[in-house]
Amino acid sequence: xxxxxxxxxxxxxxxxxxxxxxxxxxxxxxxxxxxxxxxxxxxxxxxxxxxxxxxxxxxxxxxxxxxxxxxx
Amino acid sequence: xxxxxxxxxxxxxxxxxxxxxxxxxxxxxxxxxxxxxxxxxxxxxxxxxxxxxxxxxxxxxxxxxxxxxxxxxxxxxxxxxxxxxxxxxxxxxxxxxxxxxxxxxxxxxxxxxxxxxxxxxxxxxxxxxxxxxxxxxxxxxxxxxxxxxxxxxxxxxxxxxxxxxxxxxxxxxxxxxxxxxxxxxxxxxxxxxxxxxxxxxxxxxxxxxxxxxxxxxxxxxxxxxxxxxxxxxxxxxxxxxxxxxxxxxxxxxxxxxxxxxxxxxxxxxxxxxxxxxxxxxxxxxxxxxxxxxxxxxxxxxxxxxxxxxxxxxxxxxxxxxxxxxxxxxxxxxxxx
Amino acid sequence: xxxxxxxxxxxxxxxxxxxxxxxxxxxxxxxxxxxxxxxxxxxxxxxxxxxxxxxxxxxxxxxxxxxxxxxxxxxxxxxxxxxxxxxxxxxxxxxxxxxxxxxxxxxxxxxxxxxxxxxxxxxxxxxxxxxxxxxxxxxxxxxxxxxxxxxxxxxxxxxxxxxxxxxxxxxxxxxxxxxxxxxxxxxxxxxxxxxxxxxxxxxxxxxxxxxxxxxxxxxxxxxxxxxxxxxxxxxxxxxxxxxxxxxxxxxxxxxxxxxxxxxxxxxxxxxxxxxxxxxxxxxxxxxxxxxxxxxxxxxxxxxxxxxxxxxxxxxxxxxxxxxxxxxxxxxxxxxxxxxxxxxxxxxxxxxxxxxxxxxxxxxxx
Numbered sequence: 053x054x055x056x057x058x059x060x061x062x063x064x065x066x067x068x069x070x071x072x073x074x075x076x077x078x079x080x081x082x083x084x085x086x087x088x089x090x091x092x093x094x095x096x097x098x099x100x101x102x103x104x105x106x107x108x109x110x111x112x113x114x115x116x117x118x119x120x121x122x123x124x
Numbered sequence: 125x126x127x128x129x130x131x132x133x134x135x136x137x138x139x140x141x142x143x144x145x146x147x148x149x150x151x152x153x154x155x156x157x158x159x160x161x162x163x164x165x166x167x168x169x170x171x172x173x174x175x176x177x178x179x180x181x182x183x184x185x186x187x188x189x190x191x192x193x194x195x196x197x198x199x200x201x202x203x204x205x206x207x208x209x210x211x212x213x214x215x216x217x218x219x220x221x222x223x224x225x226x227x228x229x230x231x232x233x234x235x236x237x238x239x240x241x242x243x244x245x246x247x248x249x250x251x252x253x254x255x256x257x258x259x260x261x262x263x264x265x266x267x268x269x270x271x272x273x274x275x276x277x278x279x280x281x282x283x284x285x286x287x288x289x290x291x292x293x294x295x296x297x298x299x300x301x302x303x304x305x306x307x308x309x310x311x312x313x314x315x316x317x318x319x320x321x322x323x324x325x326x327x328x329x330x331x332x333x334x335x336x337x338x339x340x341x342x343x344x345x346x347x348x349x350x351x352x353x354x355x356x357x358x359x360x361x362x363x364x365x366x367x368x369x370x371x372x373x374x375x376x377x378x379x380x381x382x383x384x385x386x387x388x389x390x391x392x393x394x395x396x397x398x399x400x401x402x403x404x405x406x407x408x409x410x411x412x413x414x415x416x417x418x419x420x421x422x423x424x425x426x427x428x429x430x431x432x433x434x435x436x437x438x439x440x441x442x443x444x445x446x447x448x449x450x451x452x453x454x455x456x457x458x459x460x
Numbered sequence: 461x462x463x464x465x466x467x468x469x470x471x472x473x474x475x476x477x478x479x480x481x482x483x484x485x486x487x488x489x490x491x492x493x494x495x496x497x498x499x500x501x502x503x504x505x506x507x508x509x510x511x512x513x514x515x516x517x518x519x520x521x522x523x524x525x526x527x528x529x530x531x532x533x534x535x536x537x538x539x540x541x542x543x544x545x546x547x548x549x550x551x552x553x554x555x556x557x558x559x560x561x562x563x564x565x566x567x568x569x570x571x572x573x574x575x576x577x578x579x580x581x582x583x584x585x586x587x588x589x590x591x592x593x594x595x596x597x598x599x600x601x602x603x604x605x606x607x608x609x610x611x612x613x614x615x616x617x618x619x620x621x622x623x624x625x626x627x628x629x630x631x632x633x634x635x636x637x638x639x640x641x642x643x644x645x646x647x648x649x650x651x652x653x654x655x656x657x658x659x660x661x662x663x664x665x666x667x668x669x670x671x672x673x674x675x676x677x678x679x680x681x682x683x684x685x686x687x688x689x690x691x692x693x694x695x696x697x698x699x700x701x702x703x704x705x706x707x708x709x710x711x712x713x714x715x716x717x718x719x720x721x722x723x724x725x726x727x728x729x730x731x732x733x734x735x736x737x738x739x740x741x742x743x744x745x746x747x748x749x750x751x752x753x754x755x756x757x758x759x760x761x762x763x764x765x766x767x768x769x770x771x772x773x774x775x776x777x778x779x780x781x782x783x784x785x786x787x788x789x790x791x792x793x794x795x796x797x798x799x800x801x802x803x804x805x806x807x808x809x810x811x812x813x814x815x816x817x818x819x820x821x822x823x824x825x
Contacts, residue, residue, distance in 0.1 A: 053384070068380045073384065076611065076614065078727075079723055080723065090662060090715055093582050093583060095614065097611070101715070102714075112688050113469070115471070115476065129573065130572065133559075133568070133803070143803070383464075385581070438511075440509070440510045441470060442512075442691075443470050443473045444511020444512050444515065444687075446510070447823050
């Protein structure tokens with residue numbers, strides 16, 4: 053989920069596809085608006101590393117491409 | 125075990141709800157139109173063939189994006205008549221109010237009922253109001269019953285399904301349940317997820333001369349599409365249904381909330397949709413007629429009837445296969 | 461949902477199916493059948509929901525280990541919660557626990573009899589409930605692995621800081637690495653590779669599995685929850701086995717760091733300390749549990765309310781323990797689908813949303 057607001061009291065609001073949700077941010081070192089976070093039971097437990105996520109998606113996309121091209 | 129008491133799960137629309145009706149209600153009223161526990165009964169009254177149904181509404185919160193308990197109560201009963209093969213005509217309206225309910229809120233609900241009834245071409249013919257002391261009910265409960273003219277040509281039931289028949293959905297599934305869930309959890313979905321509550325009778329009327337090709341029709345409310353698909357199979361162990369996950373219609377907003385709360389959208393209620401099984405040659409025509417109506421714009425084929433032993437199987441988007449079970453438990457209490 | 465679609469591409473899945481088959485074939489050529497185990501309730505459900513077992517060859521079995529914290533909660537814990545409810549305490553809990561059988565009853569049944577049982581999505585709701593004016597005495601049922609332990613540690617810290625006088629937690633918190641070691645040691649389990657939990661690993665860090673791999677030479681691969689993540693994780697495990705390697709491989713690098721979440725670990729260490737814990741079906745595993753530290757005893761429901769969690773009586777004939785160890789598949793239990801179904805569950809594996817038996821019943825019968 054994406055953080056859309058961060059409060060001074062360790063709480064924030066996260067959003068996914070337009071659905072907004074209150075989250076507790078006390079387990080994160082530094083949380084900023086725009087960060088993507090993993091939320092469990094209303095608590096953000098870790099940030100999503102955008103660069104790593106992009107790499108992973110690119111890897112799967114490459115697998116898909118190879119499968120379609122028949123190059124295995 | 126839980127012998128002897130009603131559990132929340134009995135109201136969930138899944139297996140336990142079915143058990144409650146089959147084991148406690150059924151034996152006392154066996155035979156006749158109650159057989160098989162359809163949502164609406166086709167009965168004869170003084171020579172006229174009518175469709176008769178009732179439904180109670182305990183939704184919380186009473187107002188949610190896309191609607192409120194008032195229009196929900198109208199649409200719910202109008203739709204049960206429609207999918208029972210009827211043209212809705214008259215409604216009764218019974219209110220149970222908790223002491224302390226704001227009159228302004230009651231007026232708002234009644235206005236909503238009036239508007240919805242007008243849009244559905246039905247009229248409220250009779251009703252009742254009761255008041256209970258503070259704490260003895262939660263704000264407001266509504267019951268509606270309805271009667272309509274039985275439309276000719278519909279002969280539906282699980283026994284009519286044949287391998288090769290097509291399963292159609294009139295639009296996105298699960299928006300109502302997810303919208304109520306989001307509202308209850310304080311998720312601010314900002315207008316991108318609203319209840320789909322609305323009438324479906326025009327979708328049924330559009331079937332017209334195709335009625336004999338329709339094997340089964342239901343609106344997927346409590347328990348969602350999964351519940352309806354299992355009802356379609358009834359007790360038969362010679363047929364099954366295969367769904368294709370990539371063809372299932374779900375809105376982005378509903379998907380998002382479902383991912384967050386871990387819900388399976390096949391188990392989530394819609395309040396303005398039809399699921400229908402028909403002969404394969406009728407399917408393209410039904411889809412064309414549905415898509416011509418705003419409430420059927422998202423209609424599509426989602427699967428077909430196969431030879432199987434009473435299972436509903438999903439071909440997953442990623443290429444696996446798994447069963448679709450009847451939901452159980454109190455997944456989403458008080459969504460209708 | 462564009463982001464998720466990229467993790468569910470059927471063509472990529474077909475590619476991974478070939479890799480799985482190739483690795484399995486190499487193992488078959490060496491005369492080997494292997495058993496992989498996943499130990500995360502979310503993995504259990506994702507594998508079932510997407511029908512991923514369909515992708516595995518005959519000489520590869522994937523079993524579900526004790527990855528569902530509700531399933532490994534002893535019946536005696538529910539009994540203690542019921543005792544508190546009987547005394548008029550408001551029990552706040554995650555939804556999954558409500559239908560878990562204790563020695564004689566469930567919380568759902570107690571609620572039907574008039575007990576106050578409130579289901580929370582977030583434990584923060586329970587603290588808010590206890591702090592409202594005129595609030596009842598609240599006990600939160602703290603059950604979970606490290607992913608849940610971290611939020612609960614934070615919650616306890618908030619309760620202490622706020623001086624909440626009507627809030628405490630009945631803790632049955634467990635840690636995963638010791639359980640994996642116990643499973644690795646058990647010859648009856650015979651596990652050859654672990655698919656490691658995604659979000660527990662985010663908290664404890666990928667390095668937490670190094671001692672396990674060093675000692676038992678069992679490959680450990682951390683994978684995310686999306687179907688392609690899981691398939692890719694299984695590919696890695698099979699390839700490690702076919703190559704004769706045993707390493708910790710972190711494939712969930714977008715969330716899991718080698719050192720994990722230090723801030724979360726600090727919160728856990730501040731509020732909780734390791735203790736021995738009883739795992740339903742596995743027995744007592746030394747050092748695998750977490751208890752509230754002495755100086756916060758006022759927030760420990762056992763000490764605050766003088767109620768002890770004692771070993772409960774599991775139902776006769778219930779084989780949840782063997783299912784949890786991965787020794788049998790759910791449908792090998794004589795009660796599966798007959799006396800024990802999701803509507804009328806006997807053991808926790810069938811009750812919990814993430815339980816092996818519930819998943820099997822819903823998705824794979």
